[in-house]
Amino acid sequence: MSNNEKLLKKARMLSYHEKMFQCPICGGAMKVERMASLECENRHCYDISRQGYVNLLNHSSKTKYDKALFEARKMISSSGFFGPLIEGISNRLIQMQKQKLPESGKPLRLLDAGCGEGSHLSAIGHNLQEKGHKPNVIGVGMDIAKEGIAMAAKTYSDPMWCVADLSQCPFADEQFNYILNILSPSNYSEFRRLLTSDGMLVKVIPGGLYLQELRALFYTGTGKETYSNDGTMKLFSRHFERSGFEELRYHVILDSEQVKQLIHMTPLSWSASPEVIERMSDGEMEVTADFTLLYGWK
Numbered sequence: 044m045s046n047n048e049k050l051l052k053k054a055r056m057l058s059y060h061e062k063m064f065q066c067p068i069c070g071g072a073m074k075v076e077r078m079a080s081l082e083c084e085n086r087h088c089y090d091i092s093r094q095g096y097v098n099l100l101n102h103s104s105k106t107k108y109d110k111a112l113f114e115a116r117k118m119i120s121s122s123g124f125f126g127p128l129i130e131g132i133s134n135r136l137i138q139m140q141k142q143k144l145p146e147s148g149k150p151l152r153l154l155d156a157g158c159g160e161g162s163h164l165s166a167i168g169h170n171l172q173e174k175g176h177k178p179n180v181i182g183v184g185m186d187i188a189k190e191g192i193a194m195a196a197k198t199y200s201d202p203m204w205c206v207a208d209l210s211q212c213p214f215a216d217e218q219f220n221y222i223l224n225i226l227s228p229s230n231y232s233e234f235r236r237l238l239t240s241d242g243m244l245v246k247v248i249p250g251g252l253y254l255q256e257l258r259a260l261f262y263t264g265t266g267k268e269t270y271s272n273d274g275t276m277k278l279f280s281r282h283f284e285r286s287g288f289e290e291l292r293y294h295v296i297l298d299s300e301q302v303k304q305l306i307h308m309t310p311l312s313w314s315a316s317p318e319v320i321e322r323m324s325d326g327e328m329e330v331t332a333d334f335t336l337l338y339g340w341k
């Protein structure tokens with residue numbers, strides 16, 4: 044498929060689902076115009092990029108998340124580091140679907156809020172289709188970092204990708220059956236607004252032992268060697284009276300290149316000196332993946 048055909052396919056998909064969107068400035072209904080932009084009824088206009096994503100930010104954003112960071116995350120994802128986490132989330136969603144009455148032909152709508160370079164959403168959407176026998180999955184990936192979304196749109200054709208601000212999500216009310224929010228900031232009032240009445244939020248936060256081997260190296264003597272997610276969990280249950288959680292812990296052996304990538308994609312490296320990073324990048328290393336999965340219903 045040529046680049047032009049790919050872009051047209053993405054614009055058509057946006058056009059087909061344009062009713063899911065709403066203008067982040069005025070809340071107006073949106074329409075795809077000339078396969079080139081999303082426009083609201085009050086003429087606020089958001090371009091569809093050459094890669095096929097929509098930029099719905101009305102200001103430019105500078106984040107700490109640059110292209111190198113998303114490339115690192117993509118490599119770590121393909122190394123299988125997140126594999127058991129992605130399987131766990133997928134199985135939970137498949138199980139939820141089985142409990143529901145079969146709504147024949149109704150598509151399943153999935154939002155990844157803070158999707159980065161898109162690998163998690165792509166993998167989970169794929170699992171729902173293949174293992175969950177749910178052919179009709181509509182995925183939308185959203186992130187404030189344009190670099191991540193551009194990479195996602197370049198790599199994956201299927202989900203729709205948009206650059207947008209969490210505090211002004213560019214979607215109409217009650218559009219999503221599931222919202223994923225994986226190792227990424229939240230906006231609970233927006234999430235509640237966007238979920239269907241029986242929808243579910245899946246938030247993933249680091250557990251206390253997440254990357255403990257790296258924390259020990261970087262943070263010795265700083266008081267940050269251990270980490271507590273108590274505050275996040277309390278805040279979550281304040282917003283979702285009906286909630287539950289699950290803990291998922293496993294170990295992954297990474298080679299030195301992967302360790303480097305992992306360090307690069309986590310906030311750990313932001314305060315570390317290059318010497319520390321250089322010193323520790325020799326040989327294989329076992330690291331702990333420790334996650335808490337929070338589930339919330341309206």
Ligand SMILES: [Zn+2]
Pocket residue numbers: 066067068069070071083084085086087
């Ligand atoms: Zn508008």
